[in-house]
Amino acid sequence: xxxxxxxPCAAAMLLALAGLPALHAQAAPSQPRPPALPGTxxxxxxxxxxxxxxxxxxxxxxxxxxxxxxxIVDDTAKLLELAHQLKDDVNKNAKDTSSAAxxxxxxxxEKLAKDVKEKMRDTN
Numbered sequence: 001x002x003x004x005x006x007x008p009c010a011a012a013m014l015l016a017l018a019g020l021p022a023l024h025a026q027a028a029p030s031q032p033r034p035p036a037l038p039g040t041x042x043x044x045x046x047x048x049x050x051x052x053x054x055x056x057x058x059x060x061x062x063x064x065x066x067x068x069x070x071x072i073v074d075d076t077a078k079l080l081e082l083a084h085q086l087k088d089d090v091n092k093n094a095k096d097t098s099s100a101a102x103x104x105x106x107x108x109x110e111k112l113a114k115d116v117k118e119k120m121r122d123t124n
Contacts, residue, residue, distance in 0.1 A: 068119055075116045082109045 086105045 068122065072116060072119050075112060075119070079109060079112050079116060082112065 082105060086102065086109060089102050089105065
């Protein structure tokens with residue numbers, strides 16, 4: 001008779017123990033995800049394509065800027081050379097150098113200086 005008195009308690013205990021893993025699974029969330037790095041979380045594939053397109057356009061802009069800077073350096077060196085030539089021409093005797101040649105060189109310097117100035121202003 002003692003068995004029948006203990007059976008409901010044992011059955012209740014077995015049911016409770018059997019249900020513990022299910023309760024634990026419901027109560028405890030699954031392994032937390034590590035935080036995503038800034039700028040790496042993507043909601044949609046379109047955003048990823050936009051990001052790739054953006055990166056490509058940034059790289060192209062950097063490349064254009066480097067080329068522009070190199071042109072500025074080259075043109076500035078040429079401008080300096082022309083200025084030295086103009087100075088030498090002016091320092092020579094006025095008889096040896098025609099004023100038309102000096103004026104032409106001065107116009108060339110002026111045009112090149114204007115081009116360098118425009119390139120320096122251009123940020124695109």
